[in-house]
Amino acid sequence: LSIWSFAWSPNSKQIVFQGTDTPLTDDSYMFKKIYQISIEEGIPSLLCKTEGKLGPMAFSPDGNHLAYLGAVSLNDPLAQSLFVVPSSGGTPKNLTENFEGSGHNLYWLDNHTVLLLSTEGVQNTLRKVDIRTGKMKLIYSNGPIITSLSLHRKSGKFAAIANAPTHPSELFVGTVKKGHLTRLTHTNPELREIKLARQEVIEWEGADGWKIQGILTYPLHYQEGKKYPLALQIHGGPEGVSVNGWRTRATYPVQILAANDYFVLEPNYRGSGGRGVAFSKADHDDLGGKEFEDVLAGIDHLVKMGYVDNEQVVTGGWSYGGYFSAWAATRHSQRFKAAVVAAGLTNWISFAGTTDIPHEMSLVHWNSYWLEQRDLHWERSPLYHIQNANTPTLIVHGLKDERVHPEQSLELYQALKLKGVPTRLIMYPREPHGLREVPHMVHFINSVISWFEEHVKKKAEPHMNKYIN
Structure with missing residues (x-):
């Protein structure tokens, strides 16, 4: 198997990885599967059935669930939907059916809540998603375009890379509670002129x-x-x-x-x-x-x-x-x-x-x-x-x-x-x-x-x- 990405469980006893039979670029786009492997046994097995493209994935803080971005079918152009599956295996649940947006990345806030970074129309947004009900709550939708972030789960604070019509990417900080960004860097001061x-x-x-x-x-x-x-x-x-x-x-x-x-x-x-x-x-x-x-x-x-x-x-x-x-x-x-x-x-x-x-x-x-x-x-x-x-x-x-x-x-x-x-x-x-x-x-x-x-x-x-x- 060729391994393209992996996640280590919080208790360090399990690894999940995305793999393909061959190391071809086309396979990495279209034919990745999610495998799990026990550290003790060392033998990989399929964690769950998926179809089409796969994106980022992460364990819940307690290690009981795996959330990932994926396609809904083989002909889905993007790994844009949010799925959750028990870390022991099972049938994935699509939490974003009929969502008029495209997910980019995900971050666990707690054992029951995922923070989803998406594009909706021409704006990048942050939404809380309850994995039990699929209910979504918008927390950020206007302002600089967030392209990536690093979350401190306990405090709800995060650092983000974002850009705006008036400047390329800069470093910002914000909180999940307020959904507001504060700019920290000005790496292109010449733009002021x-x-x-x-x-x-x-x-x-x-x-x-x-x-x-x-x-x-x-x-x-x-x-x-x-x-x-x-x-x-x-x-x-x-x-x-x-x-x-x-x-x-x-x-x-x-x-x-x-x-x-x-x-x-x-x-x-x-x-x-x-x-x-x-x-x-x-x-x-x-x-x-x-x-x-x-x-x-x-x-x-x-x-x-x-x-x-x-x-x-x-x-x-x-x-x-x-x-x-x-x-x-x-x-x-x-x-x-x-x-x-x-x-x-x-x-x-x-x-x-x-x-x-x-x-x-x-x-x-x-x-x-x-x-x-x-x-x-x-x-x-x-x-x-x-x-x-x-x-x-x-x-x-x-x-x-x-x-x-x-x-x-x-x-x-x-x-x-x-x-x-x-x-x-x-x-x-x-x-x-x-x-x-x-x-x-x-x-x-x-x-x-x-x-x-x-x-x-x-x-x-x-x-x-x-x-x-």
Whole structure:
């Protein structure tokens, strides 16, 4: 067995661990099981039956129960539901059925109460959950976005890492009783000298009348009544989620785009996390379908509001966000002035043969394998629609990417060149699924801004220094 995580019982006589038969990445995503082993006997056995993804787990203080985050089925995109099971084994109980949120981590407050850290919509929350009744009590829902915490059970005090629209991650302290955070650190004091663009949560009506949320960042020097270009920055997954905290990083330069006079929309389309199991499963066997209609509806909403010039819409994103941008530049090319496709999927069939997660991508996103629905998987590939492509497209990839193989970018690049569409290919050496090296990060940001400025505003040499006020 390959062991991915473990928890030691309070009396030190039992260990539970999550294991798989083989040490493959795909197995660690999809096929982990929970085992228990007695320290005296040393022979592992299954603790309980689980199906699909597994997340954090912990013993109750008295050692009588194990709580864990897990999927409700093999095709659940996230280990987002809270389960509890006797530490001696048995049938797990789902404490969060019909919960319109996605659990991230759990912490025992006492033998009967779990503190659950979740995303609900665009906010991270803390809730007390009674393991006997499943009753939940909200204790924190507004303020900085908590990403992790360390709990002192006896006092109810905790330390937390959290971020907000005005700052990246900082250290906070709080109490379960009051549900309020106090900031302790200011590790980026230079931000006090920088004017940041306004950021807010917006909602619009997506396909089938569904309520869709997103994060909207205004142009830095926004003037009411003036129409601006719009830059989509689309999260990956698709079960990722954009929350209302600090949004700017090297791969998603939100504030830098805003400083260059773009509205920036980060849509949480159906299939995203943070809205419960049903919402995250809602794109099954319809990738690029109604989930992308949700995005197009967001654009239409901003156009109707008078914020955005419909002829100046651009898009960018990584991984599944890269797929959406490639889909925009091909299937929906008439809507987009320019695109940045970063580590994006462009051919669902060849992707399945080169990725390190063929089971995960097929089971929890498509809910089928390409060989079972070949025509659908090919029709939802950006390359299928290459004859419709006219959108200038910057393509970016890391040469050490095992998740989305660089050949996906090569396929799109070659096809766009054959079609005569303006395109550029950047391959970063040593980089995996994302960017790790600072020179590559800086180069990517400048390349994105330059590409958009060239093809939207017809300017030659913008620079990210424009961000500094």
